[in-house]
Amino acid sequence: MQLSIEDIGKSFPGVTALDGVSFTIRPGEIHALMGENGAGKSTLIKIITGLYKPDRGRLTVDGKEVAFSSPRDAIAAGISAVHQERNLIPRFMVGENIVIERLPTRGGLIDYGAVHREARRFPDMIDPSIDTHTEVRRLSVAQMQIVEIAKALSLETSVLLLDEPTASITGHETEALFAVLRRLRDEGKAIVFVSHKLEEVVSICDRVTVLRDGRVAAAGEPIATMGRGRIVSAMIGREERVAEIGERRLAGAEPVLEARSIATSLGHRDVSFTLRKGEILGLYGLVGAGRTELARALIGDARILSGEVVLRGERVTIGSVPEAIRRHRLGYISEDRKAEGLILAHPIRSNIVIPIWRRIAGSLGLISRAAERRVAAPLAQRLEVKAPSIEQAVGKLSGGNQQKVSIAKWLAAGVDILIIDEPTVGIDIKTKTAIHELIGEITRSGVSVLLISSDMPEMITLADRILVMKDFSIRGEIENTRRYEAMSQAIMGHIHDGGDDEAKPREAGHG
Amino acid sequence: MTKRFTGVAMRALPMIAATLMGLAAAHASDNKIALIPGGPHPYFAPWEQAAADAKKDFGIAAVDFKVPAEWKLNLQTELIESLVSQGYNAFGIFPGDAVGINTTVEELASNNIPSAALAGCSQDPTKVAFCLGTDVYNSAYLGTKALIESMGGKGKIVHLAGLLVDPNTKLRMEAVEKAVGETNGAVSLVQHITDTDAQEAADQKINALLGAQKDQIDGLIATAYIPSVVAAKSLRNLGDKRIKLVGIDDDKIVLDGIKDGFVAGTMAQNPYGQGYVGAYVLDLLASGTCTVKADAPWIKTPQTAHFIDSGTLLISASNLDSYSSDLKKLTGEIQSTFKDKYLDCK
């Protein structure tokens, strides 16, 4: 069965996720799908597996056009998938989870003997130690991932899509999985392997398609001819559009935020870094590197188990987010604007002044909307928030304007240390640049920024120094020379260290 | 509301009443009288018939029996207030709460709408014209005496009582204790089991009691409608004729119990009389023809100084068939003598 994606387009309010994507998945091959965060990978996967409908373009199976209104249709058409988020029923047994769509019955009652016989085959392929009688909730994360894969295999569809399948399983289990994938490929099945791990893609996949900013940077190129270096550059892209945000006098700036070998309840061990006044310290890493978790620990939203956090030279323990803001003037812009950043149903006016309601309110705690407007309007104006009025519900704004409201909120709060998490994800290019300039401007007025981003060009544009994070620990620190080519190679070097990489980046810091 | 309790006795009452009352002067009046119980309860069923008879016998524009949806004082008050705005100008009320009802009664009085307490009294100081009800204390006392007699003057008894919150319950408990006291030790009271005036509670408690102490009990005195019915049914289920039971009111199950020997007797009250005479007097007060005499021969009770006994008698195997006509005669006497005994009329 041949699945081809033809000129697929998809956009959400304020951003185009996919812009004319076309490539073909041929039977009997393992096709890698790669791309940075926000490149449109997850949107494409959701379209192929029937969760989203494309705005334009079409999917064809063996030349015939197909349209999926639900995952059921995709499975019926022979396409099954292993998604990143858990799709198992915790209190059911492994076997039952695998064959839940077609539970065998005898005399109207479920025949559990048959269930286990039927389901046994698939997890055994990868890890025979998993007993199909144990409840899923008692399994380790790795074992759950294997059960998810087994479940997709059990559908015995001709196209199998795996989204970051090796993210939480060990090397040994990965080898077993690859052996299965190779056997399925030889049986004529088509496998789409979505992963960040370059060395895995190189070792198992036949072809690779790379997405960047919603467009195809490389369509179904044979791995042998592409090679590691060309894949990486296809992912990061060449544009040199490094916006000019002007030099900053950093010499001799005293540290404002220091982490000394801190360990957190979310899994960080021995993390140390120093953020100096007016500096933008970049924190680069891939999905699951632990950057957002580190931010949550710093602002008091998760517990710090050991080590010290020093704020403006003074050792502190931050109990809660309100305390971080009010007492330590430390703010955090969340990566998930809609769920964690803003209150969509409420107007721009109140979203901007939330952190300082107590400060605006008089002794009796009384505030008028006019008082709020006196603080919010000038800020909204300064950040050029495009909206009919300040009473407009934030949910009705574009992604870019929403982010501006978010930043305005923290300017209103008067924080002088700001942790910004993926500031421009899902924002159009034009507004992206405006936000970069905005971040530059606020650092010039003395605010220090810890920038979390997996957008390489953004990082190289903004950051003074870049920390590379992987598996909840800091793997390296690079002075930012703003020379795009060298910096991206250096960063990727730290991320993919361990592979026999031809272009081994020399230690950074060379002029 | 179709009548539920179509015992033979009930159906005979209207015909007898009509003949006896022939003599009362039938004068047309445009008053609208409402009889309001505390909530839905089988005891008040005869009020509906009493209202219809009073309307016919005394030519009153309207005498209606209106029942609040639940036993809640605010529902009763709400119903009364609504009826006032519908033009009703006299009320016969069983107080949902002896004191709580007074605020509503005072409001009615301030709109010169007369009201009377029927089957249960409101706590003095109150603006009700009078209280026509069963002398619960006397009834419980006579009932306990009858029980003791049927037990041969000795043994252990348990008192099944109504809601603790109903002030009548306390009077009944005191009466039972007085009757037991007079046997100086021959008869002893094991316990009062209260709050048995709801079907589910009664069923659970009485069965649990019999289950636990069936052999140690010799007699049961029930001073509330539902426990009498449940006790009669339980004794029949147990097939136990040793334990004597004196109940209250004349539910079919209790009457059958007397017939088959499971129940020693029951203290009949006179709900029909309370409704019938109540409507008659309220009509006179509402049309202003009469006012209440201050120095009338009132009975004084712990609750009120204007109490009139609507009569009570013991129904046993002997007077099973004739008790209803005895009650009828009693109602007739109260009604015919009411005017000159308790009222000054123009």
Added chain:
Amino acid sequence: MTLSATSEDRRNPLAGLLAENSNLIGLAAIIILFWIGFTSYAPGFVSSFNLFALSRSLAIDIVVGFSTMVVLATGGMNLAIGSIGVCAVMFAGWLMQEVGIPLPIALVAGLALGALLGFLNGFAIVRSGVNAFIITLASASLFLGAMLILSKAVTFNTLPPEVAAFGRMKWGFVSPLMVIALAIGAAMVVLFRFTALGREILAAGANARAAELSGVPVGRAIIVAHMLSGLLAAAAGLMLLFRLGAAMPSIGQDWLLPSFLAPVLGGTLLSGGYVSVIGTILGALLVTTIRSGLLVMQIGNFWLQLFLGLILLLAVMLDRYRSVHAERRSLGKRA
């Protein structure tokens, strides 16, 4: 500069106002229709006696509605308002009758008890992270049970005469209780529109996570909301105490349905983040109007319960449509 904040308000303040309160106007229209209908059918409906009686029960329904409204603001709920109300009433009754405490102090003590019980609910919900439904369901029977055990369900009915007198007082054809209810309503408007606390409660209800990350102490806001709910439940109970003239254990047992009807009819979102104080008042007025109207039309109060259920279903559908509509509006899709 694209932002034209000020001009928007000047250009058509009326339009802005109308749009925002469209559903209140709809509600008011329905109420007026019912009043015309009932009056034409039964003239007694607008007699001064009925209006006075109406105002008294409306006052209590409003405060009961407020008691649930403040927790709906946080997206939570409080099943224990009836139990808290009766605890406050019995406590005040006991203080006045057995301990001889003067009326004003007993009232304050009752309100304080209500706030305390509300605090316990809020504290348990925030600390345990367990669903508000379960905590308040359990606390409802805990509080009620404790009260019944202590009071043996005995009514305190020899209270100072001022209690019943105040209940019967008439200002024109309106009961002073109505004035108290409207005063509490004014306080609610001030709370949710003019104070930091009110905004924090609404923010916690609209999106607790975003509010937390913006520095709003969400836990504290929820606890305060439940304290207010307890206080208001106690207030409603004490108002009923004035009306009935006696502290009775049966107070508050039928508050659950009306406590949801008034706010939801008035536009308060079940999911939290938006309350309408005037809406709750109008919602309570609609329910009381229908209650009184059905009684006057002699449909018999037996069928009343059915009507109230159907009205809540209608209100819930309306709420669903409104919040989906609001969601679509706030997410930028043109409704």
Added chain:
Amino acid sequence: MTGLFDRILAKEWSALAAAIIAGTIGLALTSPAFLTEFNLYVMLRSFCVVLVVAFAQMLTLAVGQLNLSIGALGGLVAVLVGGMMEKLGLPIPVAILAGLLVGAAGGLANGLLTVRTGINGFIITLATASAFTGINLGITESVPFYDMPAAFVAFGSARFSAFPYLLIPPVIVALALGLFLARTIPGRQLLAVGGNPHAAELSGIPKDRIVVLAHTLSGLLSAVGAILAVAQLGSAQPTIGADWLLMSFAAPIIGGAALTGGHISVASTALAVVLIVLIQNGMVLTQVDPYWVQFVLGALILAAVALNRARALRAERG
């Protein structure tokens, strides 16, 4: 050995079983009447209705829904069945069947309204509860139907030494329910939708249809409970079901049902009901003030919730 002990302790119902055993021994020692045949019969009889009512709530809890209309629907079915037998003189099986149909129809209405509006069943069933009570009061004007057919009433109180015949239907329901949830496809789908609604939908389980099924079955069981109550009381009281709300939640929750759905256990819910009935009966025997029951039930719910939280936290850390 500790392995076995741990495994037993881990079982949800271990605490329940221990409490029941302790309670039984305690009561047997303190009041001799406890173990008499008639008292056991009285306890078992009051166990029947409560068990079926708890199962009715358990089913909606299984899909993460709250059902407040169980008591009201039960009351309505009770008066309809009673009325049909007394007023229309219908034979017992016809009346019972009609009652069950009304219960299922009520549940179906709850399910459809919940799914159509997308709001949690709590508000929908709060409204329909008032509607059901309204119809009940409208028909009966709060006056019970007393003249039940003799055979029907006899069944309500017939017993074989301590075993009441009334207990037969609840036992059948319990077995059927256990089988339904463990061995039938709709049963497993019901638990799947409760456990992980998104995963269930991805696996092609019709989520909405399952929620409607859960509400319909819940209505059906409410009707069963009502019919048993009428048989037990020997009369069709409009107030049947008025005090079922707290009970219907207490048992499943004490039995470890997760409010968020997906985890219920027929056995532990039944044990929870045994515990509750034991406490109630114990209180009557020891002449404890009846209001303590209300207090103790509330305390039991909080204790069960706290225990589950502690167990969940320990599992997380362990």
